[in-house]
Amino acid sequence: MTTIERPPPRVRFDDAQIEMSHGAGGKASRRLVEGLIAPLFANAVLAKLSDAAALSLGGAAYATTADSFVVKPLRFPGGSIGELAVNGTVNDLAVSGARAEALMAAFILEAGLPTTTLRAEVEAMAEAASRAGVAIVGGDTKVVEHGACDGMYVTTFGVGKIDGRLTLDPRSVRTGDRVLLSGPIGDHGITILLARGELDLEADLSSDTRSVWPYVSALLDTCADSVRWMRDPTRGGVATSLNELARDSGLGIVLYEEAVPLRREVRGACEILGLDPLHIANEGQFLAIVAERDADRALAAVRAVAGGEGATLIGEVRAEPARQVLGISAYGGTRVIDMLVGDPLPRIC
Amino acid sequence: MKYVDEFRDPELIARAAQEIARTAEPSRHYRIMEVCGGHTHAIYRHGLRDVLPENIELVHGPGCPVCVLPTGRVDDGLAIAQHPGAILTCFGDMLRVPGTKGTPLELKARGADIRMVYSPLDALRLAVDNPKRHVCFFAIGFETTAPSTALTLLRAQELGLRNFSVFCNHVTIVPAMRAILDSPGMRIDGFVGPGHVSSITGCRPYEFVARDYGKPVAVAGFEPLDILEAIIMVLRQLRAGEAKVENQYRRIVPWEGNPVALRAMARVFELRPYFEWRGLGFISQSALKLNASFAQWDAEVQFELPGIRVTDPKAAQCGEVLKGVLKPHQCKLFAKECNPEHPIGALMVSSEGACAAYYRYAHRGDPVSA
Incomplete structure (x- = not known):
């Protein structure tokens, strides 16, 4: 067996304990992963910290990813934990330019979980996998004492072959590139918030959980060489994903605030609760940075796929303000759009 | 969206901005204080400084309930x-406010049962649903939130609920405005008056500002056009040499306030002789406590609280920022030791805090590395 040389790790994480915000997908999550986990695992593949790890196997490039799901409640309008677990991993692969070819699933189940609940979730996973054209080929099952987890947690692992026409790298992003968003934001996060029933708010809203591969695939068939970067803006929302891009590319991202597609219900809930929709999680949308010359063709391609009609160009890449995301309103007011700080909606996926 | 879109209409905003530029005398520098943290947030959130002429300076006031709560009171709440x-x-705002031994969130992560609610009635419901537990509501806020606390206590009384209490930290805005007007070296030309507080109190309580101090007040709503219109009202008064209270937020604020809410407050609360405000010190008759008939729901009566006064970290200049003497970025700790993830002062915590608003929406310096 060969041992890999291990350079002395440089851990930079001072928080004394783990808090919910470390799992919220914003700044604290990023500090935990970059400051503690990545330095200890230190390797070149992980250092990229993208949605999926790119591995070269037998001359071909593969994307691999794992994602855990702890959403509460287990079922909500538009989906459930099982469906999320399949779509979440399929989407992490999709925004890495790979169609999911196989998934694995690991379950942590609580003693006392009704079999009907488990069966419903396994069926939801089977259906979502079949819709995404992928098989679930393996996994694991563990049971913990009653009260040790909220019913069930699911972890999925996925692998897919990366489309050879594509090179995704934040450093390839150029000023003038456009920001493409696949559809209205915030549906998932707000749906979960309302489904918890802790607020006296109701809205006709459902989670946007779906595979984004059909849209990504259409985009790649149209202009793969103009696509520079993709992300699915889950926890932490569009604002957090774009801040990561701004940081990793060294460039500024400018958003036209009025262009960001938003359902009336999500906008209303966010206004009432003081939340920024740009920080709310999505489970069926993706962001792409596309070269200016192909931006309109890219948009048309995504819109031509059923369910992609809401796609919009929401912003552009500029040299300034470097490493920041700036929102511009229709009347010329500007604001810095920061990453999510803290934890507005815990356990949404 | 109704009541939102028409107040963010780009054309109307451009016209309001032109009117402000026309009304302001070019040779004069104006300092207008927005009293309420909700306004501070809206000003930064909507980038309103970008549409105002340079000689109009908006000074951030003390109207952020989390920000003015002294550390000792946070410690008392956490003791409960x-x-x-x-x-x-x-x-939710309270969860990240640092006490001496950490924030409520840190305490919660260590096992304390601390929960976020959107209304004190949610806390009451929790008490009804958990008869074997004691549920305490950490009440903060100005007259905006005090009526809902009052109604909740009246409901608790009706139900004869024994496992519920309120830790009352409600404060009133008028004494704080007076303290600012009295503080030496404080030059304010006029006020954008609080909107939601005034929906309860009405506009009369601000008449002393115009009468005794000769400063214009325009009570305002929270949308971009509301705030711009209130600024126009203040500028017009200054230009005409007038000082009066005007109500820009007529769609919400009745001149005489909300008598039902005021009656509920009068049944439940009484004025404290004095109360400590962060940055402003002790201000007499500036806060509310439960009156004697609600003693059995008063956490300050039911629990033994440390009640220790804690001074702010020396380097933090929260007081100066709260009084409008310093801008957030002029504080020595701003964006360095004190940032939204690790706030040292409460102004960096609440979305209504001037420092958090400035940091989130206007700070163009080097982003703090994630």
Whole structure:
């Protein structure tokens, strides 16, 4: 067996304990992963910290990813934990330019979980996998004492072959590139918030959980060489994903605030609760940075796929303000759009 | 969206901005204080400084309930959370406010039962649903939130609920405005008056500002056009050499206030002789406590609280920022030791805090590395 040389790790994480915000997908999550986990695992593949790890196997490039799901409640309008677990991993692969070819699933189940609940979730996973054209080929099952987890947690692992026409790298992003968003934001996060029933708010809203591969695939068939970067803006929302891009590319991202597609219900809930929709999680949308010359063709391609009609160009890449995301309103007011700080909606996926 | 879109209409905003530029005398520098943290947030959130001429300076006032709460009171609240069987409930803003031994969130991560609620009635419901636990509501806020606390206590009384209490930290805005007007070296030309507070109190309580201090007040709503219109009202008064209270937020604020809410408050609360405000010190008759007939729901009566006064970290200049003497970025700790993830002062915590608003929406310096 060969041992890999291990350079002395440089851990930079001072928080004394783990808090919910470390799992919220914003700044604290990023500090935990970059400051503690990545330095200890230190390797070149992980250092990229993208949605999926790119591995070269037998001359071909593969994307691999794992994602855990702890959403509460287990079922909500538009989906459930099982469906999320399949779509979440399929989407992490999709925004890495790979169609999911196989998934694995690991379950942590609580003693006392009704079999009907488990069966419903396994069926939801089977259906979502079949819709995404992928098989679930393996996994694991563990049971913990009653009260040790909220019913069930699911972890999925996925692998897919990366489309050879594509090179995704934040450093390839150029000023003038456009920001493409696949559809209205915030549906998932707000749906979960309302489904918890802790607020006296109701809205006709459902989670946007779906595979984004059909849209990504259409985009790649149209202009793969103009696509520079993709992300699915889950926890932490569009604002957090774009801040990561701004940081990793060294460039500024400018958003036209009025262009960001938003359902009336999500906008209303966010206004009432003081939340920024740009920080709310999505489970069926993706962001792409596309070269200016192909931006309109890219948009048309995504819109031509059923369910992609809401796609919009929401912003552009500029040299300034470097490493920041700036929102511009229709009347010329500007604001810095920061990453999510803290934890507005815990356990949404 | 109704009541939102028409107040963010780009054309109307451009016209209001032109009117402000026309009304302001070019040779004069104006300092207008927005009293309320909700306004501070809206000003930064909507980038309103970008549409105002340079000689109009907006000065951020003390109207952020989380920001003015002194550390000692946070410690007292957290002491309640450590009683066996207690559930401490509070608004989301409170969760990240540092006490001496950490924030409510840190305490929660260590096992204390601290829960966020959107309304004190949610806390009451929690008490009804958990008869074996004691549920305490950490009440903060100006007259905006005090009526809902009052109604909740009246409901608790009706139900004869024994496992519920309120840790009352409600404050009133008028004494704080007076303290600012009296503070030496404070030059304010006029006020954008609080909107939601005034929906309860009405506009009369601000008449002393115009009468005794000769400063214009325009009570305003929270949308971009509301704030711009209130600024126009203040500028017009200054230009005409007038000082009066005007009501820009007529769609919400009745001149005489909300008599039902005021009656509920009068039944439940009484004025404290004095109360400590962060940055402003002790201000007489500036806060509310439960009156004697609600003693059995008063956490300050039911629990033994440390009640220790804690001074702010020396380097933090929260007081100067709260009084409008310093801008957030002029504080020595701003964006360095003190940032939204690790706030040292409460102004960096609440979305209504001037420092958090400035940091989130206007700070163009080097982003703090994630």
